[in-house]
Amino acid sequence: MRIAMIGTGYVGLVSGTCFSEFGIQVVCVDKDARKIDLLRQNVMPIYEPGLDELVAANVEANRLSFTTDLKSAVAEADAVFIAVGTPSRRGDGHADLSYVYAAAEEIADALNGYTVIVTKSTVPVSTGDEVERIIRARRPDAEFDVVSNPEFLREGSAINDFLRPDRVVIGTESERARKVMKQLYRVLYLIETPIVFTSRRTSELIKYAGNTFLATKISFINEIADLCEKVGADVHDVAKGIGLDGRIGKKFLHPGPGYGGSCFPKDTLALVQTARDFNSPLSIIEQVIAVNDRRKKSMADRVVAACGGSVSGKAIAVLGLTFKPNTDDMRDSPSIDIVAGLIGAGATVRTFDPEGMGEAKKLLPSQVIYCDDAYATLPGAECLVIVTEWNEFRAIDLDRVKTLLAAPRIVDLRNVYEPAEMQELGFEYYSIGRV
Structure with a gap:
């Protein structure tokens, strides 16, 4: 054939x-x-x-x-x-x-x-x-x-x-x-x-229904993570506790800075529009989209708060730009809102991504400084922000990180590290949905 x-x-x-x-x-x-x-x-x-x-x-x-x-x-x-x-x-x-x-x-x-x-x-x-x-x-x-x-x-x-x-x-x-x-x-x-x-129409709907359901799980666990921070719970334990229920499943229950990429943002929007065209609105999906948009925009505020309420005139190191690891795709990546928000707040942003910097240069503000490796982003930076969980960032030399930063401060938007271990190493460590 x-x-x-x-x-x-x-x-x-x-x-x-x-x-x-x-x-x-x-x-x-x-x-x-x-x-x-x-x-x-x-x-x-x-x-x-x-x-x-x-x-x-x-x-x-x-x-x-x-x-x-x-x-x-x-x-x-x-x-x-x-x-x-x-x-x-x-x-x-x-x-x-x-x-x-x-x-x-x-x-x-x-x-x-x-x-x-x-x-x-x-x-x-x-x-x-x-x-x-x-x-x-x-x-x-x-x-x-x-x-x-x-x-x-x-x-x-x-x-x-x-x-x-x-x-x-x-x-x-x-x-x-x-x-x-x-x-x-x-x-x-x-x-x-x-x-x-x-049928053909059923098949077309299956794709959108699948992606919007996964996007819903992401926005759900992100809102639960916010609640965990308020009440003193651990979102990872919550995710494990509900994910072991076979009716729910453990996948896509990982808190973070919001979903991006080539599929979820456009597919959720397209399904909402299709539903409106057929006079069958999907209010849940409309809220998923709204929650995700707010979340991506709010991540820069988390960094500013961790830095004492101001990043004006300060250098911020950002690791990871693509919407997920093992791709060079920057479409609707949370990093776009995060980096723009930090620069808008007066910060100097130095960044590194193993594969995404070529695409990032087309989408991020011209003031962004691109570095040759993770360590080159760090000297004198007020804070290290982990946006994408590339494996090489999991294995970074934390002692070296600590000596290079102006302050031993990490905002981990992917929960790569354990809070207790980071505190023991002397870091001021901020993660998602954990205390």
Whole structure:
């Protein structure tokens, strides 16, 4: 079988590469000729552990290739995956589907024989209906089915998530399309991965419902963390105590500075807008969004308070900028609000992130000073702030940190360290939801 993967962003590149690992012929398509040239040289446009090695191996095996020629890739494909971006639309929070619909138009013009067209991008309910309408209007003669197949990839562990997923969701009412999709995922059938077949609209909603539920868990535990600080409880013990209940589960109960990234912020907004369009408002999710926005903006205030109420004229060291470790993704990262808030309060911010500084320079204030390593952020700083829990920050030499800082003060927004140990080492230590 042959696949054309339209889009070489995070979803398209990882999905296309992993399908080729299944033994399927995959052509990844992108309009950006420079990106395609770099991919042919095995230069990745994103940071994802292990991706470059997997791409190289499958290119070497002649199962994976890259092109700007959408027409030829689609004409030869049994299945065409749409994996283009669906960012939040400015002004109203709706998902911007212009790239999806533009891809549908180009695909329609290139179809040659029966083809399954799969929306891999995260799209609102009924998007598949519109994709089908667009293609049918341009090519009434074409034989095709439109299928929903949402991705569930976590940045930093996306390859494992694709090759060994919790489940695969496929939305189609066509038996012919169902057979094609079963063949594409045959490798996962053999290892008894749950394959959930639904209607197309149900499949589209599953993706949004899943992400908004996880975002809800994050905002919930963050508010519980605030309560723990007021009453003298430990949020980690609370999270463990409720997470051991099988009905709740322990994942996504980690307190911090709020969620960010490419999925949760835009998907929660898009689902709220979809619900309003269908006159079925989701007040819980609306509050989740509001809680998260307030939380990210309030983190700079925590740092200022730890520094005695003012950071004007003071240096602050910030470790970690990406929204999570093992990615270079800065989209909606809490660090954006935190750094802007500190600079707005008069601080000088020196920062280091193992992978995210290139992207950070596009988003953070120009006054930010970028350093070559974690220790270079510290000399004379009034406070060290841990924003992203990269593993190398867990193993930092705390004695050296203490000698470099102007004051032995750490604001740990990811609870990397234990309060008792830090106090024993002589640090003034502030964490989330612990006393």
